[in-house]
Amino acid sequence: MTDGQVVRKILKPLVWIGCLAPAAWLVRGIVIGDLGADPVKTLTHTTGLSALTILLVTLGVTPVRRLLSRPSLVLLRRPLGLFAWSYAVVHFLIYAVFDHRLSVPEISEDVAKHPWVLVGFSALLLLTTLAVTSPAAAIRRLGARRWNRLHRLVYLAATLVILHFLWLVKRDVTEPVRYGVILGVLLLARAIPALVRSRRAGGAAAEAS
Amino acid sequence: MLIRRPPDIPASEITGESLYQNRRAWLSTAGVTLAGLALPARARAWGGDDKLTPYDVVTTYNNYDEFGTGKDEPAKHAGGLKTKPWMVTVEGDVKKKGSIYLDDLLKGIPLVDRTYRMRCVEAWSMVIPWNGIMLGDLIRKLEPGTKAKYVEFTTLLDPKQMPGQESGVLGWPYVEALRIDEAMHPLALLTTGVYGKPLPNQNGAPIRLTVPWKYGFKGGKSIVRIRFLETQPRTTWNIAAPQEYGFLGNVNPNVSHPRWTQKEERRLGEFFKRPTLMFNGYADQVGQLYTGLDLKANF
Ligand code: HEM
Numbered sequence: 001m002t003d004g005q006v007v008r009k010i011l012k013p014l015v016w017i018g019c020l021a022p023a024a025w026l027v028r029g030i031v032i033g034d035l036g037a038d039p040v041k042t043l044t045h046t047t048g049l050s051a052l053t054i055l056l057v058t059l060g061v062t063p064v065r066r067l068l069s070r071p072s073l074v075l076l077r078r079p080l081g082l083f084a085w086s087y088a089v090v091h092f093l094i095y096a097v098f099d100h101r102l103s104v105p106e107i108s109e110d111v112a113k114h115p116w117v118l119v120g121f122s123a124l125l126l127l128t129t130l131a132v133t134s135p136a137a138a139i140r141r142l143g144a145r146r147w148n149r150l151h152r153l154v155y156l157a158a159t160l161v162i163l164h165f166l167w168l169v170k171r172d173v174t175e176p177v178r179y180g181v182i183l184g185v186l187l188l189a190r191a192i193p194a195l196v197r198s199r200r201a202g203g204a205a206a207e208a209s
Numbered sequence: 210m211l212i213r214r215p216p217d218i219p220a221s222e223i224t225g226e227s228l229y230q231n232r233r234a235w236l237s238t239a240g241v242t243l244a245g246l247a248l249p250a251r252a253r254a255w256g257g258d259d260k261l262t263p264y265d266v267v268t269t270y271n272n273y274d275e276f277g278t279g280k281d282e283p284a285k286h287a288g289g290l291k292t293k294p295w296m297v298t299v300e301g302d303v304k305k306k307g308s309i310y311l312d313d314l315l316k317g318i319p320l321v322d323r324t325y326r327m328r329c330v331e332a333w334s335m336v337i338p339w340n341g342i343m344l345g346d347l348i349r350k351l352e353p354g355t356k357a358k359y360v361e362f363t364t365l366l367d368p369k370q371m372p373g374q375e376s377g378v379l380g381w382p383y384v385e386a387l388r389i390d391e392a393m394h395p396l397a398l399l400t401t402g403v404y405g406k407p408l409p410n411q412n413g414a415p416i417r418l419t420v421p422w423k424y425g426f427k428g429g430k431s432i433v434r435i436r437f438l439e440t441q442p443r444t445t446w447n448i449a450a451p452q453e454y455g456f457l458g459n460v461n462p463n464v465s466h467p468r469w470t471q472k473e474e475r476r477l478g479e480f481f482k483r484p485t486l487m488f489n490g491y492a493d494q495v496g497q498l499y500t501g502l503d504l505k506a507n508f
Contacts, residue, residue: 037270037280037477038333098480114468168468170331171378171449172278 004072015076019083022050023090040098044091051087052161055127056182058084059158063189078134081154085131088124116167123160126153155190158183259326262335264404266477271411272329273430274379275364275371282373283411290370290431292415301361301437304352311415315401318342318350322405323398325421328460328489332482334474339419340402345393353389357437361386362418362429383445385418385429386438386456388498396421396494399432422488422495427458455508459499460489464508 001009026046029035035042058080065073100106111121130151132138139147162183165176273283295311324338348360366382368374374381391397398419401408408414413430420427426446436442446454453467462472462485473482488495499507 037266038475039478040475040480041333099482101481110470113465116468170278171274172376 002072003070004075007070007072007075011073011076012079015079015083019050019054019080022046022087040094043094043098047087047091047094048165051084051091052158052165052179054080054084054087055154055158055161056179056186059154059183059186060189063186063193066193081134082131085127088127092120092124116164119160119167120164123157123164126157126160130154130157155187259336261324261338262477267335267337267403268409268412270335270477272331272425273373273411273413275373275381275383275431276411277373278378284409286372287410290365290410290414292410292431295415295433297416297432298434299351299436300434302354302357302439303437304354305350314347315342315416318346320401321398323396323419323421325396325419326489327419327421327425328474328485330424330426330454330458330466330471332466332469332471332474332485334476336476338404339398339400340405341398341400341416341419343395344397344399344418345395347399348389348392351435351437353437356439358389359386359438359441360389360392361434361436361438361442362432363434363436364429365431365433379445379449382433383429384442385427385444386442387418387420387427388441389437390498391420391495394495394498396491422460422491424454424458424460426454457499457504457507459504459508460485460487461504461508462487464505 026043029042058077061073061077061080065071096102096107100110111117130153133142133147133150142150162176162180165179166173169176269284270280271283272280273287276283276286296308297311297314298308299306320340321343322338322340324336326334327337328334362385364383365371366374387397399416400419401416403412408417416432417430418428418432441456444456447456465471471485474485475482
């Protein structure tokens with residue numbers, strides 16, 4: 001099998017299974033009525049954490065692809081990114097339905113009043129922009145350069161999510177800090193090679209990521 | 210704000226174990242179903258009453274940071290806490306000072322059964338049938354002096370038994386306090402049991418404070434010291450985040466937590482939120498403790 005076939009035939013199905021697992025677990029919980037003492041909290045936590053985790057895995061694709069010299073791994077990036085976005089959307093919908101009964105004035109007030117919600121909301125808007133511009137047609141329309149620049153916003157989105165997470169915990173910041181450290185490592189994994197490359201090529205290497 | 214008040218939970222509801230079992234069975238079949246998802250209106254209608262929160266929820270969903278900050282951690286880690294024998298130290302402006310075994314401390318004080326709403330500052334709530342004594346009965350027995358304006362309750366400090374105390378999430382030991390008039394109020398309890406059984410460790414065994422018109426964090430657990438003070442003591446959450454947690458900690462839908470609204474709460478097991486009631490629905494009983502006080506400034 002070529003690298004491309006391995007990615008398409010083995011890794012992609014694995015990505016689907018892995019990404020659908022939390023959703024399947026939640027659906028099972030809903031069906032058998034076993035989502036713990038606070039079902040809505042279980043739903044927001046699981047979807048929020050899944051969105052963040054998958055987002056971080058998405059950000060890991062490029063460094064790993066370069067490290068292993070396996071360019072076809074890039075094929076996993078779009079499905080991963082879209083799964084992360086989907087969980088974020090469901091996460092928001094659960095909040096909108098169960099915390100605010102879909103009341104737009106209520107949600108607007110919550111977003112305006114509470115910075116940690118505003119930060120989550122901004123992350124969701126960014127991720128939505130990226131999801132909408134993820135098809136190949138959008139890349140063609142925007143041009144690789146502009147598309148790349150736009151999609152670098154994913155790092156901003158991930159940073160906002162970490163902030164959202166840090167801000168919402170009552171007191172114990174262990175978990176959000178853990179995710180924040182992973183994001184920091186991923187950022188460095190992109191920034192350091194980029195710096196080295198631009199040094200070497202005198203800034204001419206605007207290589208498509 | 211409160212146009213209609215829902216019926217109060219009877220101050221004393223004596224319910225046998227079999228009835229709890231039935232309610233529990235009912236809750237697990239009817240409580241969390243897809244119907245609730247599909248029919249918001251009906252789900253909200255359910256919200257009007259105060260069904261008992263099942264025993265297994267009351268004893269597995271706890272905020273007791275001494276045993277970890279996850280809701281399920283206290284039930285997992287509190288089992289090793291040795292609650293017998295238990296000494297309580299009585300200090301301050303009070304006649305009956307000294308260290309005393311808990312059994313002796315409580316001797317002669319009548320036991321009461323009380324079913325109370327429990328509203329957490331995190332905007333969720335339960336309905337819990339407690340067993341214990343009226344705090345006022347104990348205070349009268351201890352005979353505080355005229356300078357005693359506040360009563361302070363200190364939780365056990367023992368990182369060996371309480372692994373959460375190894376972390377710096379809060380300053381240990383946990384300290385809570387009431388004004389003496391609040392402490393003398395007949396609704397204020399020291400609880401030693403729940404659902405007619407001895408209090409499980411994760412709920413604050415062997416003795417904890419239960420003040421139903423205040424947020425749950427006011428209820429100090431596993432109490433080892435009671436002090437009668439002239440000046441207002443600093444309390445743990447107030448020290449940790451003074452802009453978020455006041456000394457009084459009264460349930461008040463009109464005063465938001467800086468990070469979330471307190472207008473509504475989620476009764477555990479339900480999907481939709483219900484309105485939070487002033488003083489957690491005990492305004493008629495306790496409102497007069499705070500007449501003339503600016504509750505926005507004194508939260
Ligand atoms: C409008 C947008 C958003 C809203 C209103 C929102 C709302 C919430 C709420 C209500 C919670 C639970 C807080 C609690 O009960 O403790 C939460 C937690 C969380 N959210 Fe969001 N969120 C938003 C966007 C996002 C996005 C875009 C992500 C990730 C991509 C995300 C990731 C998380 C994470 C990781 C948690 C913590 C889960 C945990 O407590 O274990 N959120 N969010």
